Amino acid sequence: MNNKPKEIIIIGGGTAGWMTANSLLKAWGSDTSVTLIESKSIEIIGVGEGSTPYLKQYFSSLGIAESEWMPQCDATYKAGIDFQNWSSVQGYESYFHPFFSQLDLKSAELFFHNSGRRRRGESVNALPNHYFVSAHIASQNLSPVPNENLQLDVDYGYHFDSVKLGAFLKNKAIEQGLAHITDQVLEVKQDHNGSILSIITKDNFELTADFFIDCTGFTGVLVNKTLKREFYSYKDCLFNDSAVAIQTPIDKSQDISAQTISKALKNGWSWKIPLSTRTGNGYVYSSDFISSDNAEFELREQLNVLDEDIKVKHLKMRIGRLKKHWDKNCLAVGLSQGFIEPLEATALMLIQFTVENFISSFDKKDQIIDKTIKDYNLTLNTTFDGVRDYIVAHYKLNSRTDTEYWNACRNEIKTPVNLQNIISVWDKGIDLEQELAKQKESLIYLRPSWYCILSGMGRFPKNLQSTNTPSRVSEANLYCEQMARKYFSNHKVQLQKIYNNYM
């Protein structure tokens, strides 16, 4: 018998709360009671519309089919992210960060090889777009779901309406036996060791449990306000602290592209996320460099909705992570535990990782002891910092010189040591694999992603020598294009199948 909690209270009904509730009910629902309490008067963040391929596993683990959840969440497929205007290197102004598949194996090797040649000064093409099937899937408006003829795994993610995803997961959790309370937590009672005994609500209830999970967003009602857990800010390496989001309609007669577009603007970057019913747009920026009014203006201008009466949401972001996600009988999940910034859409993946690891901590051990919790926090911190390193790379590697913001991102951010080592090995043209192997324990993004960002941003010597040895880039490009056409169908047609003609 292990000391798994028997009564758990989750506070917060945003995506983090609902994802956590479903995972706990699935794993422990038969012998642990799970209650979720959410406030009616405190809004959820209501953004967060893109995922990594990890979300596919989440739904599979709950036994929920795409045909069930996708139509209810206006979801579309995602083959990767198109990064536009982050670099001013000719021919490398845009690059695609693909989700990978076994189809890429041969062409990816050629990409690594050609990147190496270019790093060492040979004028060969090393733009990732030519070497990965997903890039062609996205550019041809195909869906990354392979047809039956392909027996290989293909990674893909999703775009979705975050409010609808929350509502869907809420219903699922209630169906699975969740006790749901609408009320606001005002006070927390602790014992002399600092463990939580109970919470007091606005409607004057005192609720007890043996474990509490804080999913209250950036506020962190338990972990910040009461427990005052130490926060490790990423502000010195990630300057963005604000965002403005705007939804725009789609033209239903047009194709839907299976990609997020991340476009560098003057003081940050904008996202464009295609859903089946609308497009989600936003501008993530640093308030040290641009005011919220000017950011809204710049985004509106870009979207061509300057004068339209359209709902706009301004948000503040707390960038960094807790030093202890789990302490005593309280775990933080979601924005309350930390946030890196949405550039690679990693937040839901981190929620999943946090909860899955929490559950498996109890499977692995007969008794949860301090060391279990210490190891857990170390794993989570390493994961958060590993994601941060990859996100920081986008800013550090930018080659724009048009604004103070982009110059500062390149020159003034404090580069994390692991990232610095990767860049320095890359610049010297020496063995990147060896450096990545050295960082194995803390590396979250793997070799293909590092090659994509470093090559995709055009991080190469300026004076290149022409060469007679062929690069075979056209061959790789043609192969990827043919694979995309052969195994993948039109995105909208694929969605119509999943939606059962709902669209």
Ligand SMILES: Cc1cc2nc3c(=O)[nH]c(=O)nc-3n(C[C@H](O)[C@H](O)[C@H](O)COP(=O)(O)OP(=O)(O)OC[C@H]3O[C@@H](n4cnc5c(N)ncnc54)[C@H](O)[C@@H]3O)c2cc1C
């Ligand atoms: C600009 C931006 C873009 C993003 N894009 C992405 C993306 O593309 N992909 C991705 O994976 N993630 C993204 N995220 C992150 C994602 O939105 C969040 O990780 C996710 O929505 C989870 O939020 P949450 O549930 O932690 O918090 P919230 O949504 O803020 O929910 C907090 C909940 O706590 C409740 N609450 C608060 N205080 C109390 C109280 N005292 N008593 C009771 N209840 C209380 C609130 O009512 C609410 O229900 C983005 C975030 C931002 C800011």
